[in-house]
Amino acid sequence: MTTETQQIDAQQIDRADLVEYLLRLGDNSMILGQRLCEWCGHGPVLEEDIALSNVALDLIGQARLIYTHAGEVEGKGQTEDDIAFLRDVFDWKNVHLVEQPNGDFADTMARQFMIDCYNVELFSALTKSTDDQLAAIAAKTLKEVTYHRRHSGEWVIRLGDGTDESHRRIQAAFDRHWIFVEELFESDDLDARITAAGIGPDPKSLRPAWDSMMDRVLSEATLTRPTADFPRSGGRKGEHSEYLGYILADMQFMQRAYPGMDW
Amino acid sequence: MPVVSLDQQRKFPTEAAIWRLLEEVPDPEVPVLTILDLGVVRSVAVAENGAIRIGVTPTYSGCPATAAINMAIRDRLLQAGHDTVTIDTILAPAWTTDWISEDGKRKLRDYGIAPPVGTAAGEGAGRGTLFGADPDVPCPHCGSAHTEKVSEFGSTACKAQYRCTDCLEPFEYFKCI
Ligand SMILES: [Zn+2]
Numbered sequence: 001m002t003t004e005t006q007q008i009d010a011q012q013i014d015r016a017d018l019v020e021y022l023l024r025l026g027d028n029s030m031i032l033g034q035r036l037c038e039w040c041g042h043g044p045v046l047e048e049d050i051a052l053s054n055v056a057l058d059l060i061g062q063a064r065l066i067y068t069h070a071g072e073v074e075g076k077g078q079t080e081d082d083i084a085f086l087r088d089v090f091d092w093k094n095v096h097l098v099e100q101p102n103g104d105f106a107d108t109m110a111r112q113f114m115i116d117c118y119n120v121e122l123f124s125a126l127t128k129s130t131d132d133q134l135a136a137i138a139a140k141t142l143k144e145v146t147y148h149r150r151h152s153g154e155w156v157i158r159l160g161d162g163t164d165e166s167h168r169r170i171q172a173a174f175d176r177h178w179i180f181v182e183e184l185f186e187s188d189d190l191d192a193r194i195t196a197a198g199i200g201p202d203p204k205s206l207r208p209a210w211d212s213m214m215d216r217v218l219s220e221a222t223l224t225r226p227t228a229d230f231p232r233s234g235g236r237k238g239e240h241s242e243y244l245g246y247i248l249a250d251m252q253f254m255q256r257a258y259p260g261m262d263w
Numbered sequence: 264m265p266v267v268s269l270d271q272q273r274k275f276p277t278e279a280a281i282w283r284l285l286e287e288v289p290d291p292e293v294p295v296l297t298i299l300d301l302g303v304v305r306s307v308a309v310a311e312n313g314a315i316r317i318g319v320t321p322t323y324s325g326c327p328a329t330a331a332i333n334m335a336i337r338d339r340l341l342q343a344g345h346d347t348v349t350i351d352t353i354l355a356p357a358w359t360t361d362w363i364s365e366d367g368k369r370k371l372r373d374y375g376i377a378p379p380v381g382t383a384a385g386e387g388a389g390r391g392t393l394f395g396a397d398p399d400v401p402c403p404h405c406g407s408a409h410t411e412k413v414s415e416f417g418s419t420a421c422k423a424q425y426r427c428t429d430c431l432e433p434f435e436y437f438k439c440i
Binding site for chain 2: 033047048050051054055056057058059060061062064065132133135136137139140141143144146147149150151153154216217220
């Protein structure tokens with residue numbers, strides 16, 4: 001495909017579709033970033049406290065870039081702050097995995113490794129997006145999420161291949177979070193239109209690489225790949241667990257209490 | 264050489280003059296580096312009416328220094344009498360530590376921070392791992408090659424924490440991205 005055709009394709013997508021797709025991307029980063037912030041001052045060791053805050057900062061930075069772009073595509077004057085602070089639960093399009101409670105350090109690392117592996121595949125595909133601004137954001141994001149995956153992946157191995165207690169906890173963490181895997185790779189009509197316009201990949205196409213990385217690391221960590229009988233779904237359509245409301249209450253309090261407040 | 268009044272230099276600066284001013288702006292988080300050493304200033308343009316446009320690229324998406332750098336640029340130019348300044352955020356191509364100048368790397372080492380090893384493009388010493396190459400980082404204090412990683416993340420987004428097993432000093436490593 002030539003660059004010229006790609007640009008035309010990107011213009012052919014419905015604006016509302018593109019905004020919706022950008023919200024799905026941005027909301028995953030925003031909610032996980034906000035979740036990880038809860039570790040600040042509570043990390044198991046100082047280095048990990050700092051590490052989790054750094055990862056959170058990257059994620060929130062990515063969300064800011066994506067929201068700013070979404071506001072510009074939409075063309076109604078919404079800023080990144082409007083998008084982050086003035087939407088209620090049903091307007092959020094993140095997957096269930098990112099809104100799960102932090103649990104213990106093993107829960108956080110299992111969740112993080114699952115999403116990091118997903119983000120590496122997703123954002124490498126997005127570097128080829130026909131939406132030039134999204135491709136630019138993806139190129140930047142890809143470097144960061146690749147680094148995050150190294151951090152969470154090494155912890156998964158260290159905990160799995162560590163003591164009996166750490167092995168038991170990280171295995172339990174994967175078991176607990178496995179019901180959220182399917183949702184990462186679901187496709188709907190919006191995905192079909194986005195894929196047809198060359199804006200983003202078909203989520204299903206990311207699965208083989210995700211599976212292969214996951215299997216290599218789980219085996220290195222002496223862990224067993226879990227199975228999920230009743231996978232969760234619907235986050236990307238605005239259906240969420242009750243956890244999301246609490247996250248938003250915390251995150252949006254200032255803007256709700258003092259509308260229009262600026263730093 | 265035509266004589267140009269100071270007032271005219273202020274109103275219609277050359278691009279070279281703006282670059283010289285930017286050379287004096289320190290990085291807010293690693294103040295031994297200038298923002299030019301760091302490679303974040305991508306373009307400088309002066310319009311016919313004297314309006315200045317500067318393209319700046321963020322190091323990390325969430326780096327809090329980005330806002331501080333933009334403010335410092337405005338500050339320095341304002342001090343020199345330039346008040347019509349637009350700063351554009353340039354995302355592509357994404358910033359890489361390959362853009363840190365050789366002089367910048369030397370300054371980092373002198374300051375006690377190990378500069379990036381190899382290039383982001385992939386050349387350089389290191390051990391292959393499941394998640395990519397893990398670099399061999401020499402100690403900036405004693406030069407020893409016997410060092411170990413303490414944590415992938417440090418006091419700022421751009422650094423990791425290391426320790427020298429010879430002189431036993433901890434040090435920060437400017438991550439290669
Ligand atoms: Zn040393």
